Amino acid sequence: MVANGYALRDAEDEFPLVNPTLGAGAVRIIEEQSDIALAQIGIAMVRVEPAARMRPDVLRSAIAVATARLGLLARALDMAFQHLEGRQSFGQKTLHHQLVKTRFAYANNLIVRLLEEIRLVEELTQPHDLEGMHLAISEEFAQVSKLMGGHGYLISGFSTLEYLSSLIASIYAEPAFSPSLTNPASRNHTTHCDRIGDEP
Numbered sequence: 001m002v003a004n005g006y007a008l009r010d011a012e013d014e015f016p017l018v019n020p021t022l023g024a025g026a027v028r029i030i031e032e033q034s035d036i037a038l039a040q041i042g043i044a045m046v047r048v049e050p051a052a053r054m055r056p057d058v059l060r061s062a063i064a065v066a067t068a069r070l071g072l073l074a075r076a077l078d079m080a081f082q083h084l085e086g087r088q089s090f091g092q093k094t095l096h097h098q099l100v101k102t103r104f105a106y107a108n109n110l111i112v113r114l115l116e117e118i119r120l121v122e123e124l125t126q127p128h129d130l131e132g133m134h135l136a137i138s139e140e141f142a143q144v145s146k147l148m149g150g151h152g153y154l155i156s157g158f159s160t161l162e163y164l165s166s167l168i169a170s171i172y173a174e175p176a177f178s179p180s181l182t183n184p185a186s187r188n189h190t191t192h193c194d195r196i197g198d199e200p
Helices: 036-040 058-084 098-124 130-153 158-172 184-194
Strands: 006-010 029-032 043-048
Touching: 006 158, 036 043, 036 158, 043 158, 058 098, 058 130, 058 158, 098 130, 130 158
Parallel strands: none
Antiparallel strands: 006 043, 029 043
């Protein structure tokens, strides 16, 4: 799907891109961006021919973006669990440390709560603080990444999911719903994403 002049797509996908505001028809790709982090997970980012922006269902699009980012956060949490499952520190399993258990519990509760909020927003078709939701997701990504230590910065690892999540928000979220770069939480998240590709 195309939005704001860009699209994220499967690198091997031969299906045409779609601009939901213009109906059926192929979208012309102007340039494929070179991105080593996305290439590791089989995704390409492309710049497309500009088109008139007419978003008939802004709320539904914003909900889809937030839901996709929560899915990536859940996958990242699974990745952190798998990474720590067999590790020990200070004489006990790392997963048994109170602070580690608290981080997992908080992240899981956040995902469940935000999904419930999304469901209610969709049912009531009422505006919601989706910008705040995006900021909460970005901040939780930054917190969960600490569970991975230096391994989180390996390309194709945790940070690549965080980077993809940030790109999804930047490309597909309406400006009113996307994290602001002037917000401290969002700015820290962007700085964190800039380090992707730096092998430890």
